[in-house]
Amino acid sequence: MLLKNVRQWARLQWNLWNILWRYDVLVERAVTIKYWRSVTFGKQCTLQTAAYIYGSRGGCRITLGSHVVVSSSCMLLGEGGLSIGDYTHLGPQVVVTTQYGDSRAEMCTPDPVRKYAEVRIGKGCWIGAGAVIMPGTVLGDRCVVAPNSVVFGSWGDAVSLAGNPARRRG
């Protein structure tokens, strides 16, 4: 038991060192990055305290542009592929997920069927605290998402979204 946890801790530290060695990223405390080889950063990104990035085991890419801010306690689940454009800001506790369960499949198993859909977030977007960006979402450039919104679907540039499900507000 103990050995398993020590090994996992060491692996996560190794992942972080690899990211810090390769990219111009400011990493605060307790940041977790899994499957780091699938993750790339532009210049001067910030990962605030307790940000969690789950990369892809299946060959998809998680690409963060330059000057992207991932605030405290954000969770990016990138198994289905994820791109975030330059200067986009994710507020605290934002969740971006690219995977979901299949309610028509057997779920009570150690390895349930999961489905994946890529998420693309454009440049200069502002995602409010606590928002959830669901699988398959496409946001254009300069979009604004209100706090605690749940975003589905494809949206163009400079759209303001709010609600659950999030709808256009401007």
Added chain:
Amino acid sequence: MEERLKRAIAAVLGLEEREVTNDAGPGNIKNWDSLKQMQIMLALEDEFDVRFSDDEIHQLTSYRSILLALKGRVEG
């Protein structure tokens, strides 16, 4: 309206328009799942400038039921 509806549904599901038949629904279109259902309803709200209630979003799960609901709104 029917053509526009089929086009919008096909776009979300990544299908050809002709693959969205009058009987289309989650039972006969494999990737029409709960996530796609949300995406379809939001796409239709944008396309037809209507608003569906939360219940409708979860209940209008076939081409026919969506068409019926839209006809009531767009033509009524």
